[in-house]
Amino acid sequence: MQESWDERVHDWEVAGGGYQHPGEDVEEILAGAWACVRRAVERIDFLGPRRVDEMMRRLEDAFVGMRDEILAQLDREPPRVDPERWERALTQAMVARGKFHAAAIRTLRTPPSPEEEEEL
Secondary structure (H helix, E strand, O other): OOOHHHHHHHHHHHHOOOOOOHHHHHHHHHHHHHHHHHHHHHHHHOOHHHHHHHHHHHHHHHHHHHHHHHHHHHOOOOOOHOOOOOOHHHHHHHHHHHHHHHHHHHHHHOOOOHHHHHHH
């Protein structure tokens, strides 16, 4: 979606607003993506140990940051990408994804211990 942003805005501007405003597609796409993220978060809430839950929260926060930046593009005139802000949001998401992945792998490769049993 982000890669096609400039093309969507260009089509909208050239048509003098005759095409659907890019924001209408964006909001629908983001709602679908958010539903997928929420399902994953709920599964991890049920199954994951605390350290994985914490990393998932950071990943969720990063997704919200990306979503908010995409929505902020709609408020700009004309709707446009701010490369610096987008890169910052994307970098935060990639860092959070890496940390979540590392915590999940560490959890899967570490045998259960009596201390973890007591946490439950």
